[in-house]
Amino acid sequence: MGSGWKVARIAGIDLAVHPSWLVIAGLLTFSLADAFFPRITPGLTTTQYWLLGAGTAILFFASVLIHEFSHAILARRLGLKVSGITLFIFGGATSIEADSKRPRDEAVIALAGPISSLLLGAALLAVGAVVPQREAQTLFGWLGFINIVLGIFNLVPGYPMDGGRVLRAVLWRIRGDQLTATRQAAIVGRVIGYLMVAGGVFWALRSRDIGSGLWLALVGWFLATAAEQSQAQAGLELSLSGVRVRDAMDLAPATVSPNDSVSDLVSEHMMRGDDRSFLVRHPDGGLAGVVTLSDVRRVPRDAWEGARVTDIMTRYGDLATIGPDEPLVDALRLIQEREVSQLPVIGDEERLPIGLVTRRGIMRLIEARMKLGV
Numbered sequence: 001m002g003s004g005w006k007v008a009r010i011a012g013i014d015l016a017v018h019p020s021w022l023v024i025a026g027l028l029t030f031s032l033a034d035a036f037f038p039r040i041t042p043g044l045t046t047t048q049y050w051l052l053g054a055g056t057a058i059l060f061f062a063s064v065l066i067h068e069f070s071h072a073i074l075a076r077r078l079g080l081k082v083s084g085i086t087l088f089i090f091g092g093a094t095s096i097e098a099d100s101k102r103p104r105d106e107a108v109i110a111l112a113g114p115i116s117s118l119l120l121g122a123a124l125l126a127v128g129a130v131v132p133q134r135e136a137q138t139l140f141g142w143l144g145f146i147n148i149v150l151g152i153f154n155l156v157p158g159y160p161m162d163g164g165r166v167l168r169a170v171l172w173r174i175r176g177d178q179l180t181a182t183r184q185a186a187i188v189g190r191v192i193g194y195l196m197v198a199g200g201v202f203w204a205l206r207s208r209d210i211g212s213g214l215w216l217a218l219v220g221w222f223l224a225t226a227a228e229q230s231q232a233q234a235g236l237e238l239s240l241s242g243v244r245v246r247d248a249m250d251l252a253p254a255t256v257s258p259n260d261s262v263s264d265l266v267s268e269h270m271m272r273g274d275d276r277s278f279l280v281r282h283p284d285g286g287l288a289g290v291v292t293l294s295d296v297r298r299v300p301r302d303a304w305e306g307a308r309v310t311d312i313m314t315r316y317g318d319l320a321t322i323g324p325d326e327p328l329v330d331a332l333r334l335i336q337e338r339e340v341s342q343l344p345v346i347g348d349e350e351r352l353p354i355g356l357v358t359r360r361g362i363m364r365l366i367e368a369r370m371k372l373g374v
Contacts, residue, residue: 004086013072014084015065021087029057032142040138056139061087063120063147067154068092070116071109071162078105083337091150097337098330103173110165114151121147158192158223159185160230179241182234189227196220237329239366245331246324248365249345249355255279258288258310262299265291265309277342279353280313286351287344289313321346324354328365331357 004016033053037044044052064087071094072082083095100106121144128140155163164185171181200217204210254275256265269278276293291313299307320338322331324345331343345355 016086018088020089024089029053064092067113067117068094070112074112075109103169107166107169110162114154117147117151158189164189179234179238186227186231190224193220193224240328243328245326248361249357251355253356255281260309262307263304287353289315
């Protein structure tokens with residue numbers, strides 16, 4: 001789900017909040033405090049309703065985190081690297097840096113979230129049935145109900161939802177090809193998404209509950225868009241099947257010294273060629289880091305002369321790198337997940353780059369393969 005504000009690190013997993021999450025958090029709190037709780041538990045003060053609404057909203061998003069951490073923890077147990085969890089307007093998203101190696105693992109990881117939501121929902125409903133306070137009964141009852149709805153909804157077989165990932169695992173097992181399974185599951189996801197849009201619009205037009213209808217349509221639009229993006233991504237990856245990083249990397253990437261001034265970097269390199277990213281190498285050839293146009297733009301113009309490349313570059317320890325014999329598909333995924341434009345290619349000797357693979361280079365290769373029909 002893109003970038004967000006990192007707010008915590010739990011069990012070695014980064015937790016981030018996307019700006020869009022503030023919208024749904026505010027709307028949910030307002031809805032609970034202004035309409036739901038006053039209708040179900042009359043007699044409280046306005047302040048009490050708002051405290052109850054805010055507390056319920058926080059507990060709801062805590063349950064969303066439990067759902068996402070179920071995916072993340074199981075993925076790590078199966079040997080996959082989890083880069084983080086992001087809360088956003090439609091709930092949460094777990095970023096796993098590689099696809100599962102087996103259909104069974106894909107299905108198990110996908111099912112972990114809905115199962116946790118269903119179990120949590122049942123537990124909350126049970127608690128709500130035994131607590132004596134009316135407000136607590138309402139709070140636990142709402143949370144239990146919404147978690148069960150969340151669990152069931154996520155089982156809808158529309159990729160990239162959890163149910164769609166289970167569908168992809170089944171198709172992968174039947175067809176024996178992960179990318180083909182992804183494209184087919186994404187088509188189903190698009191169909192379900194557009195049906196939800198149509199159903200939401202119909203609901204909004206034929207009932208008084210306009211907000212719920214529009215919300216269903218919005219969720220459907222999001223699902224259809226995400227499925228379309230997944231289908232396009234699968235098509236790109238299919239076109240790169242069998243291609244290695246060495247087939248697309250730049251064997252003689254532009255390099256600069258860590259001791260060069262930012263002013264020289266701009267005048268001698270960026271203004272005299274097409275390169276916008278540079279390997280930063282020590283005199284012995286070892287890789288110190290990477291410096292890009294974006295790094296320069298963060299430095300005030302009047303500070304260029306006094307600043308050195310080493311002051312603004314991304315250092316080696318923070319870089320994403322890749323080997324020359326890795327699938328080019330993995331390089332493309334890593335570039336997209338890290339939101340960078342290039343990856344240094346490291347050979348047998350650590351810190352000694354043998355090339356640079358860029359987003360532009362990968363796209364150029366894909367375009368050439370498509371035009372040549374290979």
